[in-house]
Amino acid sequence: MKKIVIFASGSGSNAEQIILHFKNSNQGNVVGIFTNNLHAKVLDRAKNHNIPFEIFSREELIDGSVLQKVEEINPDLIVLAGFLLKFPSDIIAKYPDKIINIHPALLPKFGGKGMYGMRVHQAVLDQKEKETGITIHYVNEHYDEGGIVFQKSVSVEDCKTPDEIAFKVHSLEYRYFPQVIEQLLMSK
16 A cells, blocks of 8 residues: 655645545555644644644754654655645655645746745736646645646636635645546556
8 A cells, every 4th residue: 555645734625635535545545644833724634534643843844854754654655735835855855756746726827935825816816817727746846846747727717806716726626636646656
């Protein structure tokens, strides 16, 4: 059984979709959740599903402590699902092409440092985009610049608020992110 580790900083809604997708799967299993936010709702989701979790500081992410804990698990895939800190180069070097992230837009549009969550949806609205979507990509040393694994678009011409855009994008995330993870696990 392939092992999945999830890094998240917030509510963990994508993490929960992934957990539920793999709950009765023979392809993989979520074996750990890592967060830098002591108050992240993803911790409640981890507890509800009996998944071990690690809470760490920014310093521990940088000094190699987190890498050491990840190495103890030895995951087949590391999934960033709403993880807001820059991912450290030591973990990227140790797990090349085994770390993916989801971005709530069609990269390269609306990517880069500081572009996450509602900031992205507001930018899509401000630019009067006709469509947006999701991008699942490999993680490298630069924000949102790793190789693209999957993209799916959705029309937002009828959206008048960032919340309406967010609703459409979340629907894509919940549907496709677990499927893409499963495909990646099968190909490894």
